[in-house]
Amino acid sequence: MPAGALLIGAFRTQEGEFTTRFFKNIFKGTSLDAYVKSVEISLITAALGGLLGFLMAYAALSAGAPRFIRPVLTTFSGVAANFGGVPLAFAFISTLGTVGLATRALDKLGLNPYDHGFTLFGFWGLVVTYLYFQIPLMILVIAPAIDGLKTEWRESASNLGATSTQYWRYVGLPVLLPSILGSMVLLFGGSFAAYATAYALTSGHIGLVPLKIGELISGNVLSDPHQAYALAFGMVIVISVAMVIYYVLDRRASRWRRTAQ
Amino acid sequence: MRGMPRSGWFWLVVGGLYFFVPLAATAEFSLKEGDAYSFGPYKEIFNDPQFRDTFFLSLKLAVATIIVSLLLFIPTVYWVHLRLPRLRTAVQFLSALPFVVPPIVLIVGLLYVYNYQWVPSSYLGSPYYLVPGYVVLSFPFMFFALDNAFRAIDVHTLTEASQSLGAGWSRTLWRVILPNISAGAIAGAFLTFALVMGEFTMASLALFNTFPTYINYIGQTKANPAAALTIISFGITWLALLGILMVGRRPGRGAVQVGGAR
Numbered sequence: 001m002p003a004g005a006l007l008i009g010a011f012r013t014q015e016g017e018f019t020t021r022f023f024k025n026i027f028k029g030t031s032l033d034a035y036v037k038s039v040e041i042s043l044i045t046a047a048l049g050g051l052l053g054f055l056m057a058y059a060a061l062s063a064g065a066p067r068f069i070r071p072v073l074t075t076f077s078g079v080a081a082n083f084g085g086v087p088l089a090f091a092f093i094s095t096l097g098t099v100g101l102a103t104r105a106l107d108k109l110g111l112n113p114y115d116h117g118f119t120l121f122g123f124w125g126l127v128v129t130y131l132y133f134q135i136p137l138m139i140l141v142i143a144p145a146i147d148g149l150k151t152e153w154r155e156s157a158s159n160l161g162a163t164s165t166q167y168w169r170y171v172g173l174p175v176l177l178p179s180i181l182g183s184m185v186l187l188f189g190g191s192f193a194a195y196a197t198a199y200a201l202t203s204g205h206i207g208l209v210p211l212k213i214g215e216l217i218s219g220n221v222l223s224d225p226h227q228a229y230a231l232a233f234g235m236v237i238v239i240s241v242a243m244v245i246y247y248v249l250d251r252r253a254s255r256w257r258r259t260a261q
Numbered sequence: 262m263r264g265m266p267r268s269g270w271f272w273l274v275v276g277g278l279y280f281f282v283p284l285a286a287t288a289e290f291s292l293k294e295g296d297a298y299s300f301g302p303y304k305e306i307f308n309d310p311q312f313r314d315t316f317f318l319s320l321k322l323a324v325a326t327i328i329v330s331l332l333l334f335i336p337t338v339y340w341v342h343l344r345l346p347r348l349r350t351a352v353q354f355l356s357a358l359p360f361v362v363p364p365i366v367l368i369v370g371l372l373y374v375y376n377y378q379w380v381p382s383s384y385l386g387s388p389y390y391l392v393p394g395y396v397v398l399s400f401p402f403m404f405f406a407l408d409n410a411f412r413a414i415d416v417h418t419l420t421e422a423s424q425s426l427g428a429g430w431s432r433t434l435w436r437v438i439l440p441n442i443s444a445g446a447i448a449g450a451f452l453t454f455a456l457v458m459g460e461f462t463m464a465s466l467a468l469f470n471t472f473p474t475y476i477n478y479i480g481q482t483k484a485n486p487a488a489a490l491t492i493i494s495f496g497i498t499w500l501a502l503l504g505i506l507m508v509g510r511r512p513g514r515g516a517v518q519v520g521g522a523r
Contacts, residue, residue, distance in 0.1 A: 056276045059269030078502050085461045086477045087494040090487050091283040094290040101286035193363030196461035200477055210365040217466055232369040
């Protein structure tokens with residue numbers, strides 16, 4: 001048996017335990033709110049991170065780019081994608097917190113973000129922070145797909161008289177779309193699962209599912225481990241759905257990978 | 262050949278700023294004591310015995326995790342490549358998904374499993390309690406690194422050659438296969454190292470004081486030393502990734518992969 005199945009079985013044991021009461025609670029009140037908020041934030045960061053990451057990766061990996069850019073970009077992306085958790089939250093507090101460097105700079109320009117309803121410790125602050133690992137993650141996952149885009153395709157398209165827009169509309173996007181969407185699903189999973197950054201940034205006050213689970217399990221006033229198991233199981237369901245989507249998209253994407261190799 | 266379009270440069274500059282501004286801001290913040298610049302915050306951190314304790318605890322956990330996951334995954338990946346090539350897709354699917362197991366779900370599951378009577382209580386009080394969870398988290402990183410390394414060598418020929426010369430399984434694995442995949446194993450080890458050194462979720466919910474929970478604790482009490490710790494932690498991530506680059510290009514595209522536990 002592959003070790004993976006065995007290890008994943010280890011966290012499945014919780015399933016046996018819950019009664020439907022806890023499971024039904026998921027769909028009520030604050031629990032439901034937490035899922036909605038978690039899904040919202042994950043969708044937004046996946047879409048934004050995916051789009052920006054793709055644009056950067058395409059700029060750096062396309063035929064015209066200088067050679068030195070590629071290794072620089074992938075190395076930096078590797079670092080940024082692996083830099084997360086609590087330190088990431090502090091880095092953004094130093095930057096966009098009430099007295100952060102960027103906040104002060106913007107303030108001098110008369111554009112203090114805090115005067116315009118922005119706060120680092122709320123929903124959009126979290127989005128900005130998550131993008132710090134979402135964008136590089138996208139760059140890393142999408143790079144092979146961009147490499148698979150043959151220059152011949154572009155050349156034949158323009159030989160046949162296609163404009164750049166037409167090339168993207170009929171060749172580039174159809175080939176890349178499954179990969180782009182698939183990568184976005186991975187990004188979705190990444191921010192759906194994130195706990196430490198949100199915890200450190202908002203002191204646990206923003207109602208995301210992982211934070212709620214943490215609250216229920218860590219033995220504070222609200223301690224209710226069985227509800228936590230049910231919420232965790234709900235997360236597994238959401239992630240499983242995302243993974244099925246990923247699998248389908250990946251199969252479509254691999255059609256082109258096979259011919260490209 | 263066309264040059265890079267201006268929009269391309271634009272996006273790269275945006276990306277670069279996004280990468281560097283938070284670091285610069287943190288670095289500036291970490292060098293402040295009141296209004297003057299100094300290394301005070303760093304000194305404060307290095308003189309804190311708790312820093313040393315938590316740092317070395319995380320270090321020990323990282324080493325333990327690396328050892329366990331190498332022992333577990335090298336033979337597994339070897340076996341899959343040698344005997345069960347069809348399972349490779351399945352295993353790859355399992356591991357392509359570093360996020361299938363959100364750390365929060367994992368620790369909830371582990372806490373639940375550990376509720377059973379058969380787990381000795383001395384083990385429960387020890388921080389090594391976290392190692393099985395970390396091994397699961399490290400699986401995708403290890404798998405990608407090892408899988409790439411195994412793909413680059415001819416497993417069948419090497420194994421047959423070794424066995425026809427009279428070597429047993431363990432000898433083949435240790436003396437023939439291992440030297441050939443060491444670059445992949447080292448890359449996986451570095452990624453696992455970065456992972457464990459930054460893992461907060463599981464440690465904090467299991468109530469152990471590791472390096473990341475220490476960073477969080479400092480963050481709630483002292484702002485400038487927290488920024489210093491952030492820079493230190495960033496340095497660790499850099500070192501780990503530089504380490505991977507140093508062991509060579511062998512691991513290939515799958516190696517510097519996707520971040521994990523946040």
